[in-house]
Amino acid sequence: MKKIFLKDIKKYNGKNVRIDGWIRNKRSSGKIQFLILRDGTDEIQAVAFLPNIGEEKFKLCEKLTIESSVKISGNVREDKRAPSGYELDITNIEIIQIADEFPIQKKEHGVTFLLDNRHLWLRSKKQNALLKIRHSIYYAICNYLDKNDFYRFDAPILTPNACEGTTTLFEVPYFDEGSAYLSQSGQLYLETGIMSLGKVYDFGPTFRAEKSKTRKHLTEFWMMDAEAAFVEHKENMKIQEELIRYVIRAVLKRNQKELKLLERDIVRLEKADAPFKIITYKETIEKLQKKGSKIKYGDDFGAQEEEIITEDSDVPIFVEKWPKQIKPFYMKLDREDKKLSLCSDLIAPEKFGEIIGGSEREDDYDILKSRLEEENIPIKEYQWYLDLRKYGTIPHSGFGLGFERLIGWISGVRHIRETIPFPRMINRLTP
């Protein structure tokens, strides 16, 4: 008897096969029982009909509870009544375990309860679909970068200091060195990597100890930082655009079923695979003011502003050339107007907000040093970073992509807590 996976069920029409999995749901009607069997790849309705399988096996089926684990053999049969087009007529059943009463029921639940039961919630259809999309996006990003000669370059997670002075860090004791901090970005380290490899990226967890409490924030989230030598501001945005459009196409190709299950507006997602718009910070402020916003030149955008910026757009929008005061020290100053940083934020449409922040990096030793001084950042701590500008400095650029935010936008899930297996938030550390 061949053991198969449900995703391949079409190939086995008329054949007798074995499937190992769990019982998602069960319905019965006297002499007939319907078991919804799932195996991680898909699900199918398995039918136990008393006259066909005999009393002993029928009684075994009666004992099954939701989420019980089983090995089921049966004949695959095409059936128009079945949602997937196929059913399984059970010929044999082996129970691995009768599950206790499963906490998550076939009904609406509250957020708190679901998060408390995240370890079990992950089995539900919607969460299963989100995890599959997360996987696709992960590999699409890595594939794109690999095809474009970016080497993976893993930045450390335990770091001695902040990459950006302002944000709050998680502190951990570190032997005789005093304290270490969990990384909030691998970017500065990546800049050292390009001097060896040309183009590099990292992809891993990052940590922010801010008490942010919104649908776009986690305290532990995954970030992909990419950095490239001899790439200037405009080309940097081009790379970001190509990457995002590549990811959209990959998900549309691979995850139609999951997108439908999540009720994602697929047409809108398809429309996002078109040239992205670029608008300067200054133009954006003017546009916002025309639309009635009270924002002033020099302010950062709030959630509401981000929504307004993309409200008429099918594609993500780059907002470029921000005032240097509201951007970090490492961004290159615009040589045509040194009050501006050569940077861009990529804002996704459909109210998802910023998904990428990028910039050309300051490559002049003296300007970088004075920027550190302006921000009151101790030079000593960053000497290794300054060194890069001493030994063969080059123009270079990079960006950081918020992985969960990208998943949220592409899958159309409002809160990013569902886009990661175990979300870490201000009030949530378990399970």
Added chain:
RNA sequence: UCCACAGUAGCUCAGUGGUAGAGCAGGUGGCUGUUAACCACUUUGUCGGGGGUUCAAAUCCCUCCUGUGGAGCCA
């Protein structure tokens, strides 16, 4: 940190001053085509904690705790 809202059965919620409720889940029985199956019967409570007002508090007041939605900050 700030603003708003919420906490009642395993879950989702109703009850707003007078004996603690419903639906779902669980249990028992019935049913040969169910799709969150259905039908009948049935078990389940520190009403978030503490204090106060009252003859009487889930209900009104104070306080604390916990959570949710959002803001700020950011990816």
